[in-house]
Amino acid sequence: MKKLLNDPRDLVRESLEGFALAHADLVRVSTEPGLVVRADAPVPGKVGIVSGGGSGHEPLHIGFVGPGMLDAAVPGAVFTSPTPEPILTADRAVDGGAGVLHIVKNYTGDVLNFELAAELAEDAGIAVRTVVVEDDVAVPQSSFSAGRRGVAGTLLVEKLAGAAAQRGDDLDAVTAVARRAVAGVRTMGVALQAGTTPHSGRPSFDLGEDEIELGVGIHGEPGRRRMPFGRADDLTDLLVDTVLDDLEVVEDDDVLLLVNGLGATPLAELYVVYRRARQRIEERGATVARSLVGEFVTSLDMAGASVTVLRLDAELMDLYDAPVHTAGLRWGA
Amino acid sequence: MKKLLNDPRDLVRESLEGFALAHADLVRVSTEPGLVVRADAPVPGKVGIVSGGGSGHEPLHIGFVGPGMLDAAVPGAVFTSPTPEPILTADRAVDGGAGVLHIVKNYTGDVLNFELAAELAEDAGIAVRTVVVEDDVAVPQSSFSAGRRGVAGTLLVEKLAGAAAQRGDDLDAVTAVARRAVAGVRTMGVALQAGTTPHSGRPSFDLGEDEIELGVGIHGEPGRRRMPFGRADDLTDLLVDTVLDDLEVVEDDDVLLLVNGLGATPLAELYVVYRRARQRIEERGATVARSLVGEFVTSLDMAGASVTVLRLDAELMDLYDAPVHTAGLRWGA
Numbered sequence: 001m002k003k004l005l006n007d008p009r010d011l012v013r014e015s016l017e018g019f020a021l022a023h024a025d026l027v028r029v030s031t032e033p034g035l036v037v038r039a040d041a042p043v044p045g046k047v048g049i050v051s052g053g054g055s056g057h058e059p060l061h062i063g064f065v066g067p068g069m070l071d072a073a074v075p076g077a078v079f080t081s082p083t084p085e086p087i088l089t090a091d092r093a094v095d096g097g098a099g100v101l102h103i104v105k106n107y108t109g110d111v112l113n114f115e116l117a118a119e120l121a122e123d124a125g126i127a128v129r130t131v132v133v134e135d136d137v138a139v140p141q142s143s144f145s146a147g148r149r150g151v152a153g154t155l156l157v158e159k160l161a162g163a164a165a166q167r168g169d170d171l172d173a174v175t176a177v178a179r180r181a182v183a184g185v186r187t188m189g190v191a192l193q194a195g196t197t198p199h200s201g202r203p204s205f206d207l208g209e210d211e212i213e214l215g216v217g218i219h220g221e222p223g224r225r226r227m228p229f230g231r232a233d234d235l236t237d238l239l240v241d242t243v244l245d246d247l248e249v250v251e252d253d254d255v256l257l258l259v260n261g262l263g264a265t266p267l268a269e270l271y272v273v274y275r276r277a278r279q280r281i282e283e284r285g286a287t288v289a290r291s292l293v294g295e296f297v298t299s300l301d302m303a304g305a306s307v308t309v310l311r312l313d314a315e316l317m318d319l320y321d322a323p324v325h326t327a328g329l330r331w332g333a
Numbered sequence: 334m335k336k337l338l339n340d341p342r343d344l345v346r347e348s349l350e351g352f353a354l355a356h357a358d359l360v361r362v363s364t365e366p367g368l369v370v371r372a373d374a375p376v377p378g379k380v381g382i383v384s385g386g387g388s389g390h391e392p393l394h395i396g397f398v399g400p401g402m403l404d405a406a407v408p409g410a411v412f413t414s415p416t417p418e419p420i421l422t423a424d425r426a427v428d429g430g431a432g433v434l435h436i437v438k439n440y441t442g443d444v445l446n447f448e449l450a451a452e453l454a455e456d457a458g459i460a461v462r463t464v465v466v467e468d469d470v471a472v473p474q475s476s477f478s479a480g481r482r483g484v485a486g487t488l489l490v491e492k493l494a495g496a497a498a499q500r501g502d503d504l505d506a507v508t509a510v511a512r513r514a515v516a517g518v519r520t521m522g523v524a525l526q527a528g529t530t531p532h533s534g535r536p537s538f539d540l541g542e543d544e545i546e547l548g549v550g551i552h553g554e555p556g557r558r559r560m561p562f563g564r565a566d567d568l569t570d571l572l573v574d575t576v577l578d579d580l581e582v583v584e585d586d587d588v589l590l591l592v593n594g595l596g597a598t599p600l601a602e603l604y605v606v607y608r609r610a611r612q613r614i615e616e617r618g619a620t621v622a623r624s625l626v627g628e629f630v631t632s633l634d635m636a637g638a639s640v641t642v643l644r645l646d647a648e649l650m651d652l653y654d655a656p657v658h659t660a661g662l663r664w665g666a
Contacts (some may be wrong), residue, residue, distance in 0.1 A: 004637075006564045019604045164469055231339045271347075271355065272337055272339070298599065300599050301597050
């Protein structure tokens with residue numbers, strides 16, 4: 001294994017130290033345990049948005065802390081949930097008196113630890129609501145989750161809830177926006193090559209020269225099936241059709257299309273996938289009203305991509321378009 | 334080779350088609366030959382900025398077309414310069430009466446083709462100036478270039494010249510800013526693993542299990558030397574020291590630090606490199622006044638990173654901070 005690190009045990013800490021130095025205008029960072037908090041937190045009267053989970057998916061979540069999105073992100077060790085303690089610290093740091101929303105990807109460890117933290121925060125007088133993202137349509141459950149896994153759709157839930165909080169919605173209203181986003185988002189991915197975990201130094205699973213993992217998870221969990229490698233358009237059709245069927249997209253729906261790289265996939269290839277995904281969606285009579293193409297929710301250096309579709313309405317479109325200023329996503333004032 | 338493409342011969346065209354669909358608000362795109370033009374070009378009275386080169390380095394250059402940066406990018410085939418014809422088409426499309434600046438990476442084919450296009454444009458009555466970026470300090474010349482190669486520093490030259498043009502500088506003034514940026518920027522990179530070219534289906538060079546290529550180019554050209562793989566901090570020190578010495582950075586200098594991923598490197602590792610690079614620069618007494626960390630100038634799916642340092646003054650800082658709205662870099666209004 002060759003990786004740009006010193007000791008695998010120091011990767012997350014040293015990476016957070018670099019992140020803190022690079023983005024001191026945006027965030028305050030603690031490293032053991034890891035915690036990234038918006039520099040101006042708590043914002044009085046604003047609902048705080050807290051997310052987190054195992055490291056190795058960057059820019060998710062730490063790259064999305066800042067005005068218009070998360071107030072805090074709690075990174076665990078690689079592919080390992082953070083414990084309740086730093087989550088509680090995050091809740092205390094961001095509560096501006098309007099309560100806190102936890103956005104949690106549906107993995108057993110994350111759900112449990114955020115739940116425990118929420119109970120502790122409630123005991124401390126902080127109102128906490130939780131939404132669990134479970135956008136991965138590939139498998140009904142996995143080795144890491146009861147029910148569907150939370151994957152790239154999490155980015156969109158964080159953006160939309162973050163914008164709702166930023167415009168001044170109260171905790172119930174922000175939670176309702178987040179739930180609407182969760183209800184309206186679906187994802188499926190494909191891996192061409194596994195990522196290499198820093199501790200083991202080995203790929204997290206083995207694929208043959210001409211083999212892919214359809215419906216792969218972001219920790220290298222098995223997907224729907226192994227199949228022979230094929231043309232990008234055919235693979236994309238498989239992903240898009242599964243996502244659209246599950247989301248029950250119909251003619252005249254407006255959707256957001258996110259094509260997300262899993263870590264080692266050249267941007268040129270992501271645009272090839274985007275091209276076909278968009279054609280396929282439009283063949284169904286739906287409209288791709290917003291688009292995002294890039295590496296946002298990764299799995300170390302996995303090669304592959306996922307396709308995410310979110311059903312939009314006028315309000316969600318406005319929230320998506322609202323300014324955001326984070327290390328990983330930035331536009332507007 | 335597994336890649337998300339259909340036929341390697343169609344990769345650039347299909348990728349550009351996807352890019353056009355995703356960013357129709359920003360750009361107009363032609364695919365054969367490739368050409369990406371700012372949607373509202375020509376902007377009357379504004380100097381046009383045109384860049385380009387072989388594909389495979391995305392988001393460079395097409396991802397940097399838009400207000401505040403490039404007016405047009407001319408992508409060739411993978412690792413192959415575009416011909417003069419589409420460059421001339423770009424010049425015509427973006428000339429708003431104030432002339433055009435060509436920003437060219439120093440590779441023999443690019444320099445020749447942009448020069449021919451400039452002559453044709455001058456014949457057609459368009460004033461053209463050219464700056465050649467040669468920021469790679471690793472080798473004095475290469476198989477692809479007479480003199481130093483142009484690599485990640487190109488992004489910064491495009492940002493600064495683009496901002497100067499956007500604020501209304503005339504052609505001489507924009508050219509002067511670009512030349513100042515070229516004079517003040519240096520880069521060196523390291524590859525842990527070569528990228529795989531779509532046509533050959535093979536890595537563009539072979540590295541042993543514990544071997545790296547120090548000073549690698551962005552087409553897989555040889556660098557300064559092969560050496561055993563080591564700790565990130567030691568590798569970073571080698572890169573940073575070489576860059577700082579060549580740029581003659583002294584105490585109290587303000588610099589911009591860009592840590593750029595070459596395609597397949599997780600963001601967490603880039604921040605580990607950033608951390609040490611920043612420490613090393615500050616040990617010299619210089620100040621890192623601006624930072625950028627991410628994958629901007631890639632070499633397909635090469636694993637590795639480069640470190641770029643740009644000497645800043647108050648004017649360059651203002652130009653760097655100016656709003657930009659492109660697919661690959663976006664901030665401000």
